[in-house]
Amino acid sequence: MKTLPVDAVCPCQSGKAYGQCCRPFHRGDADAPTAEALMRSRYTAFVAGDVDYLLRTWHPETRPATLELDPGLAWTGLEILRTVRGGEADRAGTVEFRASYREDGQDRAQQEKSTFVREDGRWVYRDALSQS
Template sequence: MAEKRAPRLPDSAEPPCPCGRPEAYGACCGRLHSGERTAATAEELMRSRYSAFAVGDADYLLRSWHPGTRPRRLDLDPRMRWLRLEVIATSGGTPFHTEGTVSFRAVYDDAGREGELREDSRFLRHEGAWTYLDALA
């Protein structure tokens, strides 16, 4: 007997992607999370990593982490809710670069207390794909 699945809503009926772009998750970061395609820029990878935190996709976060700095495992706090992302600046990180930096502000809710994470993230290409390296000090 075939497995029953919930019908997939048309993209226009899906909520916008957590990354802040107007596209639906399935047409935006969901395509990167599923492996359908890879990020073309460091900013796109950063946005998809934010969305992975928002939807709880630790596997994608590990896959998109540079092997030189990747932790063995990643435990996400299920109580943490990511609310919104603001990209402040980018440097490099285009399809023509091998390195890039993205400065961002991410707002979250942790057990009813709102907070924010500000970071200047470094990205490197590894085997042709953008990867998250680390945060600048």
């Protein structure tokens, strides 16, 4: 796992420092208040290689038993395209995003529409419709 500096700009592209953005979620000090915040924190977990956080925030019905991240993939950017529901008072929400990455010297992107639900009062990733 890669250590992200607390004072660096958060990889989720919120504009906040990592220590004030996704780090409290990764450390378990707080839960993401919205589906979009969880989506951003999961993207940052991919950047950092934080498999434990990814599994912890995955719905138990769709979560794999194990997860191996591709070490040859470097995540380079996140763009939130659309958010439907997923607010602090909602029980479900959808976040459509484009995540950029570099693999084998090539710049690529994955576009996805992810669904999130509240499970025991906290947001978890349910599943996705890949669009790339």
